[in-house]
Amino acid sequence: MSPAGHHGSSAAGPVPADGAASVEIGAVRRAVLAVRGGNGEAFGPIVERYQQRLFGLAMMMTRHREGAEEVTQDAFVRAFSRLHLYDESRPFYPWLATIAVRLAQNWLRSHGRESQRVSPLFEPDREPSSPNEPVDSLITIERERQLWQSVAALPSGERTAVVLYYRDGMKVNDVARALGVTGGTVKTLLFRARKKLRSALETP
Amino acid sequence: MNPLASELQCLQGPTAPAGMSATIASRIARIDEQRQTTASAVREDVGAASRPGRLAWFSVLLGLSLGVGAQVYRLAAGELPLDLISLRIAGGLQSVVDLAQPSPAMAVLGGGVLLALAGTLALQREVPQHL
Numbered sequence: 001m002s003p004a005g006h007h008g009s010s011a012a013g014p015v016p017a018d019g020a021a022s023v024e025i026g027a028v029r030r031a032v033l034a035v036r037g038g039n040g041e042a043f044g045p046i047v048e049r050y051q052q053r054l055f056g057l058a059m060m061m062t063r064h065r066e067g068a069e070e071v072t073q074d075a076f077v078r079a080f081s082r083l084h085l086y087d088e089s090r091p092f093y094p095w096l097a098t099i100a101v102r103l104a105q106n107w108l109r110s111h112g113r114e115s116q117r118v119s120p121l122f123e124p125d126r127e128p129s130s131p132n133e134p135v136d137s138l139i140t141i142e143r144e145r146q147l148w149q150s151v152a153a154l155p156s157g158e159r160t161a162v163v164l165y166y167r168d169g170m171k172v173n174d175v176a177r178a179l180g181v182t183g184g185t186v187k188t189l190l191f192r193a194r195k196k197l198r199s200a201l202e203t204p
Numbered sequence: 205m206n207p208l209a210s211e212l213q214c215l216q217g218p219t220a221p222a223g224m225s226a227t228i229a230s231r232i233a234r235i236d237e238q239r240q241t242t243a244s245a246v247r248e249d250v251g252a253a254s255r256p257g258r259l260a261w262f263s264v265l266l267g268l269s270l271g272v273g274a275q276v277y278r279l280a281a282g283e284l285p286l287d288l289i290s291l292r293i294a295g296g297l298q299s300v301v302d303l304a305q306p307s308p309a310m311a312v313l314g315g316g317v318l319l320a321l322a323g324t325l326a327l328q329r330e331v332p333q334h335l
Contacts, residue, residue, distance in 0.1 A: 038240075040232060040235075040236030040239075043232055044225075044229055047225050047228050047232075048225060051220050051224060051225055051228070052217075052219070052220050055217070055218070055220035055221075055224070056215075056216075056217025056218070056220075057217075059217055060217065065218070065221075069220075069221055072220070072224065072228075073224065073227060073228050073231065077228065077231050077232060077235065080232050081235060143211075144214075144216050147211055147212070147215060148215060148216065148217060151212070151215065162212060162215075163215065166209060166212035166213050166215065167212060167213060167214075167215040169213070194208060194209075197212075198208060
């Protein structure tokens, strides 16, 4: 069971509700069929829909902005090239995320030293707009920043599992397939990650 | 669900670079263009390769049609006696020579046979190219 109860994912925000997810799945399926039918431009909406989410995943894995951009681009290009291998009966995002995870793992193998211990490049989407902005909003932004950096400080497997399972709403089996491990290993990674995150977020 | 899990579901990451989708679109467009170019080249190659094959088949069929047509004409015109009771050639080699008397129908038959043979040989020459 995924935390969000489905496999879909939105462009940037939280995972959509069931109704929105089914609309999203339909839209992606139509785009996939159009691309398979020879209309390459139909892949554009897929890129628009998933680029933010995939970039976040790549950023979390590589902890390197240029590396994440390279991985995200390559993931979309590879997905386009191998779209004939995608099984329509399964959700699209886990398939795409699996490609991105493999590419990020390859990137880490060749550029391991460039990956930073903690990503300093987190820029929340919602910056304080004015000095009079409510304190609650500023606290939320700071909390998001802190949460991202805490997750980014986890070991590679744990932070990837957290992003795929919690943020992207993927099932344990799908996360396991993406990481190339068993479901039991994913549960262990998530358990360890939660423990470390609680400890990190409670520390002032 | 515990508060940590709810927070993680809303985990916001860094914003993707502004021009990234355009770069991806251009890379995909290049691949798409290459695919279409390759596909049309393959179609042209297949078309060009199949032209001699079609010509050979055409000559085989035309040759057979001419040969059979000529014999049907001879039967219809009464030039060729048809013995439905005994189809074997009774008079030996002489009967075969008598059967193949020089006539326009025999010339057409000969031409047809030659054409069919040429087509068959051409087809046989093509086979190894596709293996």
